[in-house]
Amino acid sequence: MTTTDTIAALALAVAVVAAVAAIGSWKAARNANGAAQTLSRIEEQRLHADLTPHFRCTVVANESRSTAMLRVHLEGPPGLLSHGSIEITASLRNDNPHRGDGPHLAGTPTPEEVRAHIWGPWKFSADGRDDTGRTVAPQQLAVGEWTRYGLTPSTPPSWSADTADDWRRDYANAPLRLSITARSKGSAWTVPLEVSVTTEGTA
Known part of the structure; x- marks a missing residue:
């Protein structure tokens, strides 16, 4: 494998790792947003029940x-x-x-x-x-x-x-x-x- 091939392989590996990290961050953000929405709905329901x-x-x-x-x-x-x-x-x-x-x-x-x-x-x-x-x-x-x-x-x-x-x-x-x-x-x-x-x- 030439030096150019090695550099290309390393660049590809870095890109893959970056892509995986980006996907992981997106999923974490989506999950955090979903959890926040769920907590917000629960709080709204609690407040509504408290005001019955x-x-x-x-x-x-x-x-x-x-x-x-x-x-x-x-x-x-x-x-x-x-x-x-x-x-x-x-x-x-x-x-x-x-x-x-x-x-x-x-x-x-x-x-x-x-x-x-x-x-x-x-x-x-x-x-x-x-x-x-x-x-x-x-x-x-x-x-x-x-x-x-x-x-x-x-x-x-x-x-x-x-x-x-x-x-x-x-x-x-x-x-x-x-x-x-x-x-x-x-x-x-x-x-x-x-x-x-x-x-x-x-x-």
Whole structure:
């Protein structure tokens, strides 16, 4: 092997080593960037979970249980204080999340109709409610403040053989199943709640 060949071989070896080192550096940088992104996502998720709103709710019905009042108090967490007022939307959940999941038989209500009906003791009567009384319009609420919503008894679906009295008896001791969605600064939380109903004079 001539001196020129030796020099060329050494140059090639140096180039290969440099290329391997460059690839290694690129992989290390990519892995470091991926790890940083993963840590950032974990931190964002932790902060989001730490800011999940805490609600304290009460429902008080009049003696005849012809009306009731839902009171929603935003208790925290303290981290939400920096957000000022947050937007909350209250809606009612059915007594069973699987309502409407069964097979649809001819002559029976569709799964959508079943799910759309309010299967529970109360519906919203407050201003801004939707047509069914399941959901009310969003409100702004700050930590430490409260709002309230009027309620009236729900009714059996049109296809049911139950009377209104049967329906009320079935749900006499049922809680109000709520879902409160809170939004602030691009973040959103959905908080499920079950609230026992008390009667005026016993609350």
